[in-house]
Structures are given as structure tokens and as C-alpha cells.
Amino acid sequence: MIVRLAAICTAALALAGPAAAACAKPHTSLAAMEGKIMCPTCHTTLDQSDSAAALRIEHFIQLRIDQCATEAQIEADLVDNFGAGILAAPPRKGFDLLAWWLPIGGIVLGALLLALGVWRWSRVRGPDEAAERLDPDTEQRLDELLARLD
């Protein structure tokens, strides 16, 4: 009887341990982070990989979520372990800022060049349209013809 009671208590403690360790109000979720973290061996984000390395990293993230760690804390842990390459998007500071600003700069430059091109094209088109204009005699005859039709 005592042995059975001890076994039940041990099983209850074993189950209660992880439950107590889990965070009541997690700051993030595995689903929210999977797309932001790379699988280092397959060079895709975790949500697109089933590799052993990706599964272990997912396990680590879940463990840290259960410890009430924030997304920033988990990312910092992963960067410390794997280097900055583990993040799908580069950090928004220092030299890495270039990765954010260069595409924006490229888009702005492209838009400016496009605008300039359109402006120049419209300027060139002006004289061509003037050249295609009808001479006054033809224009008068056309007006008379149209007036007759009315």
C-alpha cells in the first residue's frame, strides 16, 4: 500500500514539475518565432524545415518560452549560440542597418529615375505632336465638313 502511494506521489510530482515550470503568460509563441529564425544547416526558416538541427532549435525556443523568456531574450540566446546568421532578418543597428536602408534607397532612386524618364519623354513628345497638327486650310475644311454633318 505504502509502495503504491509512493509511486502515485512520484508520478504526480513528475507531472507537476513541468506544468509548474511552464509560463502562465508566455510572451511569445513558437509559431510566431519560427518564421524569424533560420535553420543553420538548411538555410531556410524553421517553419520550412524538418531537419534535425531545426527541430532541436525549435525545442530550445519552446523551452525558453516555457521559462517566460521574451522574443528578444530568445533571439539574443540564439545569436550568442549560433551567431547573427541565425536571424532571418538582420538586426536594425550598426552596419546591418544597410541591409534595411539599401533596398529603400534603391526603390527611391528607381522612382526618381522613372519620374525623370517620364518627364523627359513628355518633353520630347511635345514637338512631335505639334508637327502632326493639321495645317490651317485642312483644319478649316474639316470643320466645315463636320458642321455639314451636324
Next chain:
Amino acid sequence: MRTLKVTGQVVALAAVAGLLGLLVWRLTHQPKSPKIGAPAPGFSLRRLDTTGTLSLASLRGKPVVLNFWASWCVPCKGEAKMLEAASHRYRSSGVVFVGVDWHDVKSDARRFLEAHGVTYPTVLDGSGSVTDRYNVPAVPETFFVDRSGRLVGEHVVGTVVNQKEKFRSGVQAALGS
């Protein structure tokens, strides 16, 4: 207007030249397999088994067996005990075994070392930068470095358990016999 046109052409040419330069740089900096007889790519990495770092340069003068592994790699589990036994067997000859843990979570790696009784120095290559320099696409893989810091013998691709003779020859080559 003409100045603007010339400036635009120069900018476009510079952009194309820049992209071509990047392409050439990338092509010329592809990882190449380290050759036998060439100096082993150096490293200085954080230790997993204790605190501090370990550099390959600090082992100059000693034959080194470099084993690349990861805790999530199934064949690595199979060879861990054999490598540990070999590290004891060759210790009297001065051979140093070094584990390089690739793309791994530190806590998992430490559990692996404990579970498999690995006692030789082990370093963490979390970013994979050192492993890339050895052109190791998958683990396990084992290299042999002689006393002068050069790669010797034929490195073992895959588990050493199935390639015992190759492993033994590699260690002998590192010992210089």
C-alpha cells in the same frame, strides 16, 4: 540635359560593374576542400566542456584529431564512444582529440558530452564558420593534423566506426609514422 544623361549612364555602368565584381568575388571565394599537406585552417572557439577558448595554434607541436559533430546527428552518437576510447589509447603518444560541435544548441551539446562520456576538449562552432573552412557539408567528419599544423592522411567522411582502418591510418599519419 546632356550632363544628366552622361551621369545616368555612368551610374548605370558603375552599378553593373559593382554587381559583376560581387559575382567574381563570390566565385573566387567558394569554400575549397583543404588539401592534404596544407596548413589546417586555424580557429579559436569557445569551449563546451569548460570555460574559455581553445585555438588550434595552441596545439602546435602535438598531433591532433579533429572531429566535427553535432548532438542532433545520429551517426555522431554511434562513434562518440569509439572516439573517447581512442583518445585514451593515443594519449600516451601525445595525440590530442578535439571535438568541434557544429550548429548546435549548447545545452544539447553538453548533455551529449555527458551522456556519451566524452572527456576530450570540445569547442562550439555555432555559426559554422570554422566548419565551412574545412568544407564539411555534414557531420560527422574527422581530420588529422600533424605536429607542424598540417593536414595529413585522408580525412574520414561519415562515422569512424565503419572506417576504422582509415581512422587508424589518419592517426598514424598525424603521429608522423
